[in-house]
Amino acid sequence: MPLFRNPTRAVEIGSTTIGGGQPIVVQSMCATKTADVEATLAQIEQLAAAGADVVRVAVDHKADCDALREIRQRTGANLAVDLQENYRLAAEVAPWVDKLRYNPGHLYHHEREKPWREKVRFLADIAAANDCALRIGVNCGSVDPAQQEKFAADDALRPMLESALEHCAWLDQLGFTRYCVSLKDSDPAKVVEVNRRFAAARPDVPLHLGVTEAGMPPEGVLKTRAAFEKLLAEGIGDTLRVSLTVPVARKHEEVEAGRAILADVAAGRFSGDEYYRTFAEGSKKRLEIISCPSCSRVENDKFCELAERVREATRYAADYPVTIAVMGCRVNGPGETDKADLGLWCGPNFVNLKRGGTPLGAFSFAEIIPRLKRELDEIIARSEKAR
């Protein structure tokens, strides 16, 4: 049964189109070092073979852009690039890709004195000159600080929403309409609400759905499914990615999970409903492990193993409402763990730990789990006392 779809405008990404009534496009992202051409090519081919319509890679520096030039010559896959904080790399990389993703919150990191509108004008010009689409990728962990200051006190989701709307309005004003938007949070209920609100305000703009830091399967798939089912059933969503904490060799599971969700929704099967009612909408809380899907920036090959060890070591606390965040790098780790009770992020040879907002130091891979459990036990003991 074809899904009912919102009448969004069509946005071409290489040989595929999102929106405009086209089938929903499934995406995934490489977790290899982008500068490692052979490994990244193998990852792109793995994802494309699994059914990814668009594959994203991250660029951090010039070496990544040079690698993409070679990768472009050797694959026909539709490529999107994640510009991270360095928006100026767009000029280097746009000739080799089909879509540029920028995060409005990250535009504040470089050239702070330059207004964001100028930076977006630069990106739109580069995209137009190189036949690329754009994605305005708003993420709960790195929202535009100006919007945060204006609206967060009244309405937690409004800064994300206003940031996306403001960037859409500016791109429209510039005459660049080949763009889509994503609004991602690690909480499925927030993903549903913010995307509903955006779709109501801008029904013409194609939406890329995602639950950020959904974590490891099977929980990560279930959490994502819970949000996607709601939105897709309402006609919201033109493309999607299921972000999972899995090693490079298993990244194809993201694509398979995305395709399975689409098939189930089309067939009227909603197996994420119970999760949504119990944990996302409902009052039942439990231990939550959020973890990033890793990307080119991940600082240690043992990151996925670390996330798995955290899950195994904390199973005894499953019924306590504690959030543990496990991130792959020092760039996004400190910010993305801000809302968690306990946050871990990888450095090259160690793991940083913080509790609430307080850094507790860097620990070896052997030390980190016992220390994490000590902190977790203290949090549990305090919550027991407070009952």
Ligand code: SF4
């Ligand atoms: S936290 Fe770091 S390693 Fe993980 S996905 Fe984000 S940028 Fe990549």
